[in-house]
Amino acid sequence: MNFALILFVLVVVTGIAWVADKLVFMPRRRLAADAAVDEFDRQQARVGERFADENAPVTRQQLRNDKLRQPWWLEYTASFFPVILVVFFVRSFIVEPFKIPSGSMVPTLLVGDFILVNKFHYGIRLPITNTRITQGAPVQRGDVIVFRYPKDESVDYIKRAIGLPGDVVAYQDKKLTVNGQPVPETPLPDYFDEERIGYAKQFEETIDGRKNAILNNPAVPPYVIGAEDFPYHDNCQYNERGVICKVPPGHYFMMGDNRDNSADSRYWGFVPDANIVGRAFFIWMNFSSLRRIGSFQ
Template sequence: MNFALILFVLVILTGIAWVADKLVFQPQRRRAADAAVAEFDRQQQRVGERFADENAPQTRARIRDDKLRQPWWLEYTASFFPVILVVFLVRSFVVEPFKIPSGSMVPTLLVGDFILVNKFDYGLRLPITNTKVTQGRPLERGDVVVFRYPKDESVDYIKRVIGLPGDVVAYQGKKLTINGKPVPETSLPDYFDEERIGYAKQFEEDLGDRKNAILNNPAVPPFVVGADDYPFRDNCQYNSEGVICKVPPGNYFMMGDNRDNSADSRYWGFVPDNNIVGRAFFIWMNFSSLKRIGSFH
């Protein structure tokens, strides 16, 4: 279900109700309130001071309030329009929350992490169509990015940018090389993977301006099994040691930090620029561990 589309429809429906209320129904209620108060005042004059309502100001205010009150169908449409509009604009152009559903980005992101995604860093995009309207900065190697899964754009994926347009990315023998230059790795203490209930080799990978942790499981062979057919597949060569790909223009090569437990560009291909949703940058909640809250690399 496309939540952005649902929000957009709600904005339209509640917006129509809000405008109709401001231009049509609210003036009608005001006229009815003025008429009801005027009729009350005439009744007070007819009965005289002796029988007049001792609480006339309060009664007059209650009559006006009753006539000005929105009917239930406007209360549940027009009244919610400002809130829904703000949520829609913030979610579309500022930040959007996501929940990590799988362990493909362990150890950087864990299952159950609630993250925030920057929606303007790479340029503002129109909701629903994802059409870019401002340029923004280009993606960089090492960015953690949310994007629409190329094989089913109703599904959002999160991976790390490894290859930029024109890059030659080689993942051979579980070693990453970009444009013929090996990506430096530094050994870290073994990581206990709770999802697989076992230890994995952990390394710090240096993609230039930033460093991040990755996992490798020595028991898993390096070759790719079950790669799909995808656009520009001819740009990739598969062998017993892994895969070598040249990233086509306007596309990116993505990989998960949990290298042996990640369905990524090695399996289903490149991510077009039009599929980019935004840059993940902050964990705002994990109910299993509040210590997870904060920024990440």
């Protein structure tokens, strides 16, 4: 089940309990506490000062506290409502944490990176339905984006936006062009991929003035093997050199930075705008390397 839906259900259930406690159960407990204290005071008055219990004030307060104490089922529902509500609000509208599960975004993001995703950058969306209710910034080429995988929307993917609606994206002979303009690449030192225990060719790619590192493995052929059927499949032409796609309206073309080890738009198609979750912007933890903490492109 979708975690956002589970959290929403918890907010509703604990919220109902919280409201019921404030309006119904707490006033009843206060009446019971007042009645118990009044009865205690009457008993103390009957015995008189000479025989009064010196611990009477403590006993009196303890009696009140016992009557005011929430029953266990309210303690585990209403008491957690404020915390769950804050978590739900922050996660739904401000920032959401994710963990990188695969190496498709190496060298930018590594397996085990815990990242933060800005949920309002592209406009605020309602949880569960992901319906946009405010207009945010437009997606830009080069943005690292978390989105719902078009083939299974219960799964979140993270890739880099390469093509915007209307763009013609060509990946031929492992060279990227957008609208007929080659995307500049500058060679970098070879990158040692610890996951695959081998070196890969590394380049600095510049998309719309924004730089990021990518990997290419010369041993892997340029053509796409195993491309699936997907909406607007006719917008793509596959050949022995790679693929050329025209991005349909309201969709984006996504690619991983680890170009030869990334299942992305070359294989399963375009990402609808409705599937956008948010813009990834910060690594907040990697237990294998604290030096990973920080912002990234």
